[in-house]
Amino acid sequence: MVSAVRSVRLATRLTAVPRASFMRSTTSTTSVAQRAAFSMSARRFKSEVIKETEVPVSVYTPDSKGVASGNSDHFSIPVKASRAPEPIVEHEEDAVNPLEDKVFKQMPRTLQRMSVMGKVIIITGGARGLGNHMARACAEAGAKAVVIFDANQDLGDEAAAELHQKSGLPVSFFKVDVRDGNAINAAVQNVVDLYGAPDVLVNSAGIADSNIPAETYDPAMFRRLIDINLTGSFLMSQSVGRAMMDAGKPGSIILVASMSGSIVNYPQEQSCYNASKAGVIQFGKSLAAEWAKFGIRVNCISPGYMDTALNKVPALDAQKKIWKSMTPQDRLGAVDDLNGLCVFLASDSSSFMTGSNVIIDGGYTLY
Template sequence: MSAPVPKIEFARPTAPPPPFQPQDKDNVQGESAASARFSLKGKVAIVTGGSGGLGLEACRALLEHSVAAVVLLDINATVGEAAAEVLRNNYPTGTATFAAVDVTNTEAVTTAVNAVVKVWGGVDILVAFAGIVKSEDALDMSQAAWERVLDVNLTGSFICAQAAAKAMEAGGRGGSIVLIASISGHAANFPQPHVNYNVSKAGVLMMVKSLAAEWGRYGIRVNSISPGYMNTVLNEGDGLNDHRKIWIERTPLGRIGGVDELNGTVILLCSDAGKFITGTDIKVDGGISASI
């Protein structure tokens, strides 16, 4: 006789977030309601890999939508401090600070998140851009090269998500976590060989589903964005001219994405406009993943 199946109960310590209501519909109408839907006023955001490229542009967008503070976490202290200074000068109504952190170091990440909580009273948003890539044929790839990319892109994303989620759960106000996946997590890159990168981003996609399923009861939403080929430093250089030609030819919109073209999706997922979105991935790729 088989043992009885134990009953599993899912406690909900945090009330589910209510739907967005510009309700006071009598008092909030038109442009005011539209602005309120996408407002991040008073929110505290952490952005990993926020010192340049897509991450820095996302920091700009968060400040444009009135976050109280954005904290950049990056491994390069010189570049990070300079980026935070630029943000402070350009967005004086918000606060931008920087902490040098290796996202693969659990203790360092936890310390940085705890410092944010101590200063700002909590964390509302995490956007995890930190990642690396290196093209290398799978036949020649060392175990160290394999592990390094997975450590940063996959394990690092989990470490940061876990630390932010602990702060969100402890604060009792929920939050939004946005991980950066890639079209490379949906299909293998062409023509460059990227097995470790592709696998790391496919892992991010499943991690988002898993964390969203677990953390929804704390009012924490977890989503990802899958960029296509974007105009970042990773895709620059004369050595990639032939590759860029192929990427553009395979992209229905006929171009590479601009560094600011993830911003709308970031704001959607972090604001009340996306309050019922969790466990999903949004491709921002010019349509390249829509065709074979």
């Protein structure tokens, strides 16, 4: 109410200023009150723009001799409605939006090379966790087909069905234990028959044992973990590498190791896991050197502590606080925090990169 009264007063004051004195006032003799009235009302009404559909124009030229002569030009120019802005597509958190061919073609070369357009990608451990999210990322980054290898039948089948339903891409699931060389070979051959030779292997299948002192470690458990994490990396790489070589195709193998392959975790004792991941890193480097001649690149991703089911063990709750406190970013990695790195290593933009071990850990290994 107060402001309405005030604006009426201001408007009155402005219109009360004689035209001549207004013209003068814009030069030098404007009273403070007049200037205030002008600038305040201008500010006040700035947002109240009446949008015209056409703009009335009056043009006075020396020939027209002014309005009184009737020789002035009066006309209107049409106003083009400004084009409605492109709607911003809000992607649902959980949606998978595959890269469309027409969008890919419009992308600058640098971004095209950062995609995995047209590539056939096998991801082990893709039923859940980090592997599952890397599979989604590959689907979004242009993969021609995504293939999940996992030992968990229900989760794997569900994950493949969901990824296919969300992306519309060809997605397959093979129930394969990465310790089973024959099953791996049969499954890889089937992938070749279905989609052609794989371009990329992401080996994310793995398990962890922790809080087991070495002096009481059950040797059978030790062997099992090494068999899954290290021998599994070898069997998968060998089978997929052979398929790439047979097809004369370059390829990228990404082994998910861990920062535990380079440092010793604290406070939990987990010698076997740490040794298995150190083995994966050194295996990856050796393979990179051997297979460069085939155009096959091999790199490792070494995550720090990630917030996945692997770590959702009540016994680890207290230790998670310590892990966080030792991580400069003061958090565990999110389940999709490896996605960008995975796509980069799978893509041609990392074509001069092989034998690298990329640690992605929120800064944990800085201390």
